[in-house]
Structure formats: structure tokens, C-alpha cells
Amino acid sequence: MAVSRTAVSRTADKDRVASEILRGGEELVALSHRIHAHPELAFEETLASRWVAEALDGAGYEVRHGCYDLPTAVHATIGSGPVHVGIFAEYDALPGIGHACGHNIIAAAAVGAAVGLAGVADDLGLTVSVFGTPAEEGGGGKVLMLERGAFDGLDAAMMVHPAATEMAAMPGLAVSQFDVSYRGRPAHAGAWPEEGVNALDAMTLAQVGIGLLRQQTRGDDRIHGIVTDGGTAPNVIPDSAGGRWIVRSSTREALERLTPRVRRCFEAGALATGCDLTVRSGGPDYADLRPDPALLSLYRANAEALGRSFPPLPPGGAVGAATDMGNVSHVVPSIHPMLGLGCTDAVNHQPEFTAACITPAADRAVLDGATALAWTAADLAPGTR
The missing domain is CATH 3.30.70.360 (Alpha-Beta Plaits)
Incomplete structure (x- = not known):
């Protein structure tokens, strides 16, 4: 018979998660900076995917690298609980301007969340999978992995993404691309x-x-x-x-x-x-992003507990953005919140944003994003909701 967990035990688990992330903070920031310094284009993320796989292996995960017929895809798993949570990493860069979308932050935050959850997954009743997903910038790595069964059985899919301004939910559009x-x-x-x-x-x-x-x-x-x-x-x-x-x-x-x-x-x-x-x-179509309201509410509360705030968006803010996480969100309850870097003079896909993605604000976003994701996963644990 399952024993209901108390709020006190959940708080203790969250404290333990945060401590593990903080303990590995220097390595997580170093991973973010290393990926940033070696930008790799879609499906060519040889170094970044290897670094992510090695970090997950070091945290005790069972790691597959080069899976789902994609040489730069990663799938790492720990725990055997009944609730299966997926955490997503991206690491491809843009031609000519490098990590102007901050995928170095996404990858490091995903690894950080994994580090935080590694020691408590079984205690919480969780199975945690971390997915390194290639080619978000047009190649649709998540679409291919979804079609090949990578995300079967997930109860929740989560990732964070940097932006100029904090957003709980990115209004992602559906996208088709083609060559003429x-x-x-x-x-x-x-x-x-x-x-x-x-x-x-x-x-x-x-x-x-x-x-x-x-x-x-x-x-x-x-x-x-x-x-x-x-x-x-x-x-x-x-x-x-x-x-x-x-x-x-x-x-x-x-x-x-x-x-x-x-x-x-x-x-x-x-x-x-x-x-x-x-x-x-020009690649798989991207579906519109449909954040799960309940999951989003948990994430926002956890991010606010870390001191992050969500200002009102200006009319039309980020309305044209898109992600292959949209396809995942049509199948699995998902969130894709944006971590604000406070760079009011730069937005995604500008060279100035490339520079903003290795600032102290970006380094804090790595740790905050990792902690908020891990805490949200903890909130999904059996007996804690």
C-alpha cells in the first residue's frame, strides 16, 4: 500500500534537489560555456551531444548516444517509478551567429535538472528520462524522435529556453518550410x-x-x-x-x-x-505549441520561489516563434517556458543575443532553470499532488 508523502517530505526532497544542482553549479555553467564556444549546426552537434551524454553518465544515468537513427541524439534514464518525466535538451546553433538562441543554456539546464533528480528519483516514485534532441533550428529532431517512439510512455515533457524576457508560456506557431x-x-x-x-x-x-x-x-x-x-x-x-x-x-x-x-x-x-x-x-512541419496548464502552473510557482518574475508581455510579443517541441505537446503534456536574460537590447537570433547567453544572467538562468524543472518533476511524484 502506497504511503502518502507529506508536504514536509516534499520540501526536504526539493531542498536536496536544489543542493545537488548548486553543488554541480560550476560544472553546469562550464558546460554551457563550452557548448557556446563550439557552435555546431543541425545534426552536426557531435561535441555538444557527447558532452551532454558524458555529464549524464557521470550523474548515474543509463545513457544511449546516437539513438533513434540520429547520431547526435541522446536518451538517458534513471529511476523506475510509475510517473515518467521527460526533460529535453537542445544544443544546435545557427549559421553565422552561433548560439544566438541560447541552446547552450537549454542543454546545461536539462543536465542540471537531471543531476538534481538523480539521487531522489526512486524515492519520489519517478522515472526520469533526459533527451538530447538535435536540430531544433529547422531540422525537426524532436519530430523524428517522436515518430520513432522516443517519447512513448511519458507522462510529462519539460524544457526551458532563454529569451530576453521571462515567459511562462511561449506562444509558438505551427511552421512549414520548403526549398524552391x-x-x-x-x-x-x-x-x-x-x-x-x-x-x-x-x-x-x-x-x-x-x-x-x-x-x-x-x-x-x-x-x-x-x-x-x-x-x-x-x-x-x-x-x-x-x-x-x-x-x-x-x-x-x-x-x-x-x-x-x-x-x-x-x-x-x-x-x-x-x-x-x-x-x-525543408524538413518536418512544426506544430503549434500547446502548454499544459496544470504543469505550467507548477513550473511558474517553482520559478517564482526562486525569485524569478513574469512581467506582462507587450502586444504581439514573440508571436512568431516556433519549436519542434510543439509536436511533442500535441502528444504529451508539455511546457516550454522562457528564462529571461534581461537583455532588453537583444532578442533571439541576433548576434547580440549570442553574447548575452554567456553572461552572469545567463549562468543564473542555467541554475534557476535546472532547479525549477527538477522541482516541477518532484511535484508530479506520486502522493505529492
Whole structure:
């Protein structure tokens, strides 16, 4: 017969968790800084995933590295209790600007939560799994791991993410991304332009169509992209053009309605110029993020107990962000709170935010995030709710 745990015992367990995280604080901050100093792109996080796996192994976890057909995925487990909690780490960087989304903080905080829970998981009746998830910045590592059964049996999925401002719940959009390429025919641009079929014109017409389409889209829809190929010389009619585009909407269902309208703009460019068009998926679609209210309430109370506060967000704040954690949240009760770094002059995906992710505020976020996650896991223990 299960013995109901008292508030006193739960407090003692939380104190023990916090003490273990604080004891390993220097190593956790060092891990954050080491990952930050060695940025690796999606699916190439060889060093970061190894460092995370080694830290979890040192904390007593049973560790699998290179699992689910992903060389940089990690799955580490400890405990055998009836409540199974998943803690998620990310560690990929952005091209050109490194850890401008602070995944070094996410990874170190996840490891910290794992360290805090290692010695109390069985006492609390928990099974704790820590997942190192590659390629959040577009590759959809969590989507692939979800499809391959990595998160089967989880009762809760949790992670923290740095931002300029503290947020209990990030309003994450659903996202689709794809690559487009046009193929035309080259010709001398000055002597025989009539012999050419201009692929760059097709891309330009598509962009004009998208610009006009925006008037008929919803306020939380987003359409944005880059041109990756626009020809080779100004005196040659471009016979090739290409780009990568992202479409976002508030829900998966809204995204399914918007994406075909965007693709028709690219089809129009091909039709008007006579070019051939190829559209390829740029990775798995991301679903909108749906935080679990009860889990979120527990996390917020724990974060506030650590002295963190949640100011009101400005209208439209962070409305365009997205994460592959959204797909997880449609299957498992999930949270994805944001740890404010107090950098009012920098936001995610700016070079200034890269610098902000190894400041004293960032180091505190590692320890606070780890503790709040671990305490939230403790709150889910049998007999403590």
C-alpha cells in the first residue's frame, strides 16, 4: 500500500534537489560555456551531444548516444517509478551567429535538472528520462524522435529556453518550410535576351505575389524566406534561381490552409516566365505549441520561489516563434517556458543575443532553470499532488 508523502517530505526532497544542482553549479555553467564556444549546426552537434551524454553518465544515468537513427541524439534514464518525466535538451546553433538562441543554456539546464533528480528519483516514485534532441533550428529532431517512439510512455515533457524576457508560456506557431528552385534557359543578356528564360524573374514574381498575399492573411501568419541562387553573372540571363521559405500560422490546421496559397505564388512565377519549378520539403512541419496548464502552473510557482518574475508581455510579443517541441505537446503534456536574460537590447537570433547567453544572467538562468524543472518533476511524484 502506497504511503502518502507529506508536504514536509516534499520540501526536504526539493531542498536536496536544489543542493545537488548548486553543488554541480560550476560544472553546469562550464558546460554551457563550452557548448557556446563550439557552435555546431543541425545534426552536426557531435561535441555538444557527447558532452551532454558524458555529464549524464557521470550523474548515474543509463545513457544511449546516437539513438533513434540520429547520431547526435541522446536518451538517458534513471529511476523506475510509475510517473515518467521527460526533460529535453537542445544544443544546435545557427549559421553565422552561433548560439544566438541560447541552446547552450537549454542543454546545461536539462543536465542540471537531471543531476538534481538523480539521487531522489526512486524515492519520489519517478522515472526520469533526459533527451538530447538535435536540430531544433529547422531540422525537426524532436519530430523524428517522436515518430520513432522516443517519447512513448511519458507522462510529462519539460524544457526551458532563454529569451530576453521571462515567459511562462511561449506562444509558438505551427511552421512549414520548403526549398524552391526554378530552371530556365541562359542567353546573352545584351545581345540575345529573347532567347533566354529568366529563372530569377520567376523568383521575383513569386516574391511580389507573396507580398500582395500578405494583405489577405491573418495577423499571426508569417511568410518569409531568402534567395539562395540568383544567377552567376549580370550579362547572362539566369537559368537557375532558388530559395528557402518558411510559412507560419497559429495552428496546424491554419497552416494547412495557408501553405498551399503561398506555394501557388511560386507556381505563378513559373507560369508567367515559362520556367520549370521544383518544390522540396525543408524538413518536418512544426506544430503549434500547446502548454499544459496544470504543469505550467507548477513550473511558474517553482520559478517564482526562486525569485524569478513574469512581467506582462507587450502586444504581439514573440508571436512568431516556433519549436519542434510543439509536436511533442500535441502528444504529451508539455511546457516550454522562457528564462529571461534581461537583455532588453537583444532578442533571439541576433548576434547580440549570442553574447548575452554567456553572461552572469545567463549562468543564473542555467541554475534557476535546472532547479525549477527538477522541482516541477518532484511535484508530479506520486502522493505529492
